[in-house]
Amino acid sequence: MTAANPSADSTVNSNAYILTLSCPDRTGIVHAVSGFLLEQGGNIEEAAQFNDPGTGLFFMRVRFASASADYEALRAKLTDFAKPLDMKLRLYSTSEPMRTVIFVSKEGHCLNDLLFRWKSGLLPIDIRAIVSNHRDFYQLAASYNIPFHHLPMTRDNKAEVEAKQFEIIKQESADLVVLARYMQILSDDLCRKLAGRAINIHHSFLPSFKGARPYYQAHERGVKLIGATAHYVTADLDEGPIIEQDVARVDHSRTVEDLTAIGRDTESQVLARAVKWHSEHRVLLNGHKTVVFR
CATH class of the missing domain: 3.40.50.170 (Formyl transferase, N-terminal domain)
Known part of the structure; x- marks a missing residue:
């Protein structure tokens, strides 16, 4: 997983995050992502997805809020989550532009x-x-x-x-x-x-x-x-x-x-x-x- 400096969306929230990801398309990805975020105490506020038949890749962007999730801890857990799915993902905090x-x-x-x-x-x-x-x-x-x-x-x-x-x-x-x-x-x-x-x-x-x-x-x-x-x-x-x-x-x-x-x-x-x-x-x-x- 590659992380970046925190940036902002339209609403600034110190406990809000944006997750973007891509991986080979397969069934159950949305379920797996939403289930993982639920386990971390995350509440999904916005989500969008796209599967490209030409490349066989799946893309997703999720904005979620969590009152308890720590950025560094969450990033480490996402690294383990991504491996079996051959997933490339990035996590961003929305606390700074x-x-x-x-x-x-x-x-x-x-x-x-x-x-x-x-x-x-x-x-x-x-x-x-x-x-x-x-x-x-x-x-x-x-x-x-x-x-x-x-x-x-x-x-x-x-x-x-x-x-x-x-x-x-x-x-x-x-x-x-x-x-x-x-x-x-x-x-x-x-x-x-x-x-x-x-x-x-x-x-x-x-x-x-x-x-x-x-x-x-x-x-x-x-x-x-x-x-x-x-x-x-x-x-x-x-x-x-x-x-x-x-x-x-x-x-x-x-x-x-x-x-x-x-x-x-x-x-x-x-x-x-x-x-x-x-x-x-x-x-x-x-x-x-x-x-x-x-």
């Missing part, structure tokens, strides 16, 4: 949206730092009293900068890194270090309109749908497991400025949903795909 570091470059719409939602209590995260290769948003960070780290990156100093970035992540004990329009490609090494805990957002034109000014390219081609995709970061550029997507319909009357504004709104909303679901432990990896218990 998920520690988060945000990376950003020169487009601040996603950053601004995440900060507002966090400050408004709409995201169960704790934004510990903002890292950027530009200085554009240091005042915005200061207005939220969040440390801002300006780390300019060039082709020659990329390894050095990424080492500093990862040191910040470790210092903050961050369980989540959000690339909020961070326009730098992470190295394979950093992608591996952040596997399963780094979320990226990009426009859904890919791979049609790569490179700079995608909304200008899309406008020239007369697209009718624009959208955004939030996914986990992997070494394969923009090809990690997808968490959330959305689209907006446009027509010939829209200017390139209209497309850009609509696209930015969609990116912000899609990223916010992905961050919320991840921080509530609603996203389980299923190979190159995800299972999302909304």
Whole structure:
């Protein structure tokens, strides 16, 4: 069993836990899990499950409360419970929000949206730092009293900068890194270090309109749908497991400025949903795909 730092769901309760699991599908798994939790004095408050016929795997997320169960003791008992079922599981306490570091470059719409939602209590995260290769948003960070780290990156100093970035992540004990329009490609090494805990957002034109000014390219081609995709970061550029997507319909009357504004709104909303679901432990990896218990 792998444990993580405590994080939060929509309701904070010092005796509330979230259990996520996956294992080969078989009869009786739900009964076994609910029976185990009952034995530990647990009261199930929310449960969702999915069995994938394609992979033969079973997935489950359970939120439960217990007035008596100790986190460390419960984790140890779950380890023994999981072995005969060939089960991979994680247990989270909901007593603290998920520690988060945000990376950003020169487009601040996603950053601004995440900060507002966090400050408004709409995201169960704790934004510990903002890292950027530009200085554009240091005042915005200061207005939220969040440390801002300006780390300019060039082709020659990329390894050095990424080492500093990862040191910040470790210092903050961050369980989540959000690339909020961070326009730098992470190295394979950093992608591996952040596997399963780094979320990226990009426009859904890919791979049609790569490179700079995608909304200008899309406008020239007369697209009718624009959208955004939030996914986990992997070494394969923009090809990690997808968490959330959305689209907006446009027509010939829209200017390139209209497309850009609509696209930015969609990116912000899609990223916010992905961050919320991840921080509530609603996203389980299923190979190159995800299972999302909304």
